[in-house]
Amino acid sequence: MKKKAQELYGVKEIARRADVSIGTVDRVIHNRAGVSEKTRQKINDIIRELNYQPNILASRLASRKIYRIAVLIPNISAETDFWEAPLKGIQRAEAEIKKYGIIIEIYFFDLKDKTSFTKQAKAALRKKPHGILLSPSFISEATHFSETCKAGNIPVVMIDTNLPSQNGHCYIGPHMYYSGYQAAHLIDFGTSRKAKILFLNISETQMDEQVEQGFMAYFTDNKKKPAIVKLNIHQTDENAIAKKLNDTFAAHPQIQSIFVTNSRVSYVAAYLEKKGLSNILLIGYDILKENVKHLESGNIDFLICHKPEEQGYRGIITLYQTLVVGSPIESVTFMPIDIITRDNYKFYSN
Amino acid sequence: MKKKAQELYGVKEIARRADVSIGTVDRVIHNRAGVSEKTRQKINDIIRELNYQPNILASRLASRKIYRIAVLIPNISAETDFWEAPLKGIQRAEAEIKKYGIIIEIYFFDLKDKTSFTKQAKAALRKKPHGILLSPSFISEATHFSETCKAGNIPVVMIDTNLPSQNGHCYIGPHMYYSGYQAAHLIDFGTSRKAKILFLNISETQMDEQVEQGFMAYFTDNKKKPAIVKLNIHQTDENAIAKKLNDTFAAHPQIQSIFVTNSRVSYVAAYLEKKGLSNILLIGYDILKENVKHLESGNIDFLICHKPEEQGYRGIITLYQTLVVGSPIESVTFMPIDIITRDNYKFYSN
DNA sequence: ACATTTTACGTGTACGTTACCGGAAATTAC
DNA sequence: GTAATTTCCGGTAACGTACACGTAAAATGT
Secondary structure: OOOOOOOOOOHHHHHHHHOOOHHHHHHHHOOOOOOOHHHHHHHHHHHHHHOOOOOHHHHHHHOOOOEEEEEEEEOOOOOOOOOHHHHHHHHHHHHHHHHHOEEEEEEEEOOOOHHHHHHHHHHHHHOOOOEEEEOOOOHHHHHHHHHHHHHOOOOEEEEOOOOOOOOOOEEEEOOHHHHHHHHHHHHHHOOOOOOEEEEEEEOOOOOOHHHHHHHHHHHHHOOOOOEEEEEEEOOOOHHHHHHHHHHHHHHOOOEEEEEEOOOOHHHHHHHHHHHOOOOOEEEEEOOOHHHHHHHHHOOOOEEEEOOHHHHHHHHHHHHHHHHHHOOOOOOEEEOOOEEEOOOOHHHOOO | OOOOOOOOOOHHHHHHHHOOOHHHHHHHHOOOOOOOHHHHHHHHHHHHHHOOOOOHHHHHHHOOOOEEEEEEEEOOOOOOOOOHHHHHHHHHHHHHHHHHOEEEEEEEEOOOOHHHHHHHHHHHHHOOOOEEEEOOOOHHHHHHHHHHHHHOOOOEEEEOOOOOOOOOOEEEEOOHHHHHHHHHHHHHHOOOOOOEEEEEEEOOOOOOHHHHHHHHHHHHHOOOOOEEEEEEEOOOOHHHHHHHHHHHHHHOOOEEEEEEOOOOHHHHHHHHHHHOOOOOEEEEEOOOHHHHHHHHHOOOOEEEEOOHHHHHHHHHHHHHHHHHHOOOOOOEEEOOOEEEOOOOHHHOOO
């Protein structure tokens, strides 16, 4: 291995070698007009020869250029405060980097309303942001949106949910397959052989197939064939849920454990509490206020959590890096699959 | 929520308000001498009031201060090229940040020689580095070293191996417990009920207890009680290994699967190949050249890998952030537990 | 009293880049 | 030929901070 000289050259050195002023070099670097083809060539050659890398510190300092990052996430509804955490992370990142000319514009959409997503997405695009942080809650709409961005050369970072078969984009969030796998493991841990398991999806929108696949894979991998009852509830109001659960329990009194595929597990916990079904193993997602309450009271046994705040924070920082430093986006960063219990949740950092 | 004004003030504004020059403000900020107690107070008050955050871009640009990061990792021996990957990551990070005044000094030690570690550690400290990236291969020596650093207020980031019960330091690497757990799962997957499992540690130094604990935990968690044969081999030469394995196989002909707790799995693969034991499930660690060879030929079934290159890269970047930006060190970042097979290793990015 | 040291602060330049202003040279128009 | 454009480029003031230097004023000495 040869020792590389690796001097660090700047525009000044380029200018000296090309026998022009740094102004001209600057014009070439930013390919602005006003340079003859000949000198442009010469300068470009020297740039390549010296392997010139602009000093981003100086560049950001001098340029008053402002980067706008549009954030497209669900609002914090009465129903769920999940998005409070990513929002917090986003704002923390914003506070850190806004002095370097980053502006963050947040567009909230309603998880119950697809059109609000497309509307907000359009609104975001209209402002021609330089980067986008996205929660692709509505798969097909988000896919379309992300392709529009790609066409417009706007980098997109997704959090919380990944888009299937979209390559070249950046995702920061959980590996839902393994998350489901982990859930299955925990369920298996606490379910006797003869009992039934309730796989419960409470959601108005499509559920993530990955969770289910991972959940099921655990059992096939371990050559187990427990009785799994699958239930989808598409309304999210208390009564509808209670009714469906009543029916299900009537049909399957052997249910001993429940896995709720998202953060709406507190509804089920409340139901179980009301019905006095205290020895059912209940597993769900996310450290919401309601969930924690039931975790404390013992109605919920495990919460799986994927560092929502950090997802927001990292998403923004990643975009910042791409925009400013030009560092290539690392395509996928999986968050840890954290298991939260009544014992450890106090020490959990989002 | 009130809209925060959040203007961004700099030294100039502070100087204006305190009715002094920016030079004086600068002196206060860097608490250098030459400022009367009264104005120092006044300026500090204003700084606090405005919640002044220095512009790191400008700061780094103006100061010609150089940060030295000492890296303390094993050398690449004939025996293992594992540390090639972290080194590559470290160098990649170096290339990225050296123009911002970061100098990286690498101290290699010999994994077969404890004293080489302490020697190199001392040598590193003598140069008074501003940060340290450390592979704490020798637990007690490294613990002592890390405490020395902490006493000297030098931030330490560890990779690859974590120090038990050292709090307040930063670790970037695998969660060995779950790594062992994962290994057990894979082993379990491919071992029939009546067969025996060989848990094999080939190492001159102490082995990581976490791996073993995780490995065992998998079986207790899943209420399985397979026959597990544990073997420690403290010499790492071919003959010694072959001899021990001969003995073990003679005593336990029912062994159907082997988990090697580190990257030395290729030795075992070579042994199995020579003996014609082709249908033994073999699992080990790390994408070394030798290991990949045996992965391709089918002697090794699974390699578990924890993104060694990224560990090096992230370790340096983390130190850079702490030193320059002053962003607090995130204490623990676990790397993914990647499962590598002959099918997917080509697509694996370290 | 004046000389000398110390204290306390202001000024100026630099860091590497950006972006704009203006001017010489080249080109076109008349 | 000169005048009006256009093309090409040099010079330079920022950006916010760091730091060396210089210098009044205050404190000390004699």
